[in-house]
Amino acid sequence: MTYQRFEDLPVWQAAAELYDQVDAFLASAPQGMRLCFQDQLTRAALSVSNNIAEGFERGTTRETINFLYIARGSAGEVRSMLRLAARKTAWQCHHPRIASIIEQASSCSRQLRGWAESLQITPIRGQ
Numbered sequence: 001m002t003y004q005r006f007e008d009l010p011v012w013q014a015a016a017e018l019y020d021q022v023d024a025f026l027a028s029a030p031q032g033m034r035l036c037f038q039d040q041l042t043r044a045a046l047s048v049s050n051n052i053a054e055g056f057e058r059g060t061t062r063e064t065i066n067f068l069y070i071a072r073g074s075a076g077e078v079r080s081m082l083r084l085a086a087r088k089t090a091w092q093c094h095h096p097r098i099a100s101i102i103e104q105a106s107s108c109s110r111q112l113r114g115w116a117e118s119l120q121i122t123p124i125r126g127q
Helices: 010-027 037-059 061-088 089-120
Strands: none
Touching: 010 037, 010 061, 010 089, 037 061, 037 089, 061 089
16 A cells, blocks of 8 residues: 555554653653653654654655664653653552553554565665
C-alpha cells in the first residue's frame, strides 16, 4: 500500500497515540516528578512522530531510513525514562499506566524497525 500523507501511516498514528498517552500521564504527574524529567519525556515522545513525519517528507530512501532510526531511538528513550520512573517505589500506583506507555513505545519501535528494514531491501531510492 502506498501512503500519500504521513498522517495516514499506521506507525505515525501509533506514535501520535504514544504522545497522547505520555501527555495524559504527565497531566497527573506523580508527586515528586521533576519538571526537567517531564520536559524530556515530552520531547522524546514528540520526537517519535516528528521524525516519522520528517523522514516521510524527505526525498530519498536513505534519508527516510535515517529519520526512522532516529524516531526509533526516541521511542527507546521514552521506554528508558519510564523504566527509570517505574523504579521509584513512591510511584507504584502509576505502574500500570507506565507499563501501558512502555508497550506503546515498544510497538512503535517494532513498526519502525520493520519499515526501515523493508526500505533497506527495496530497489526504490526516491519518493
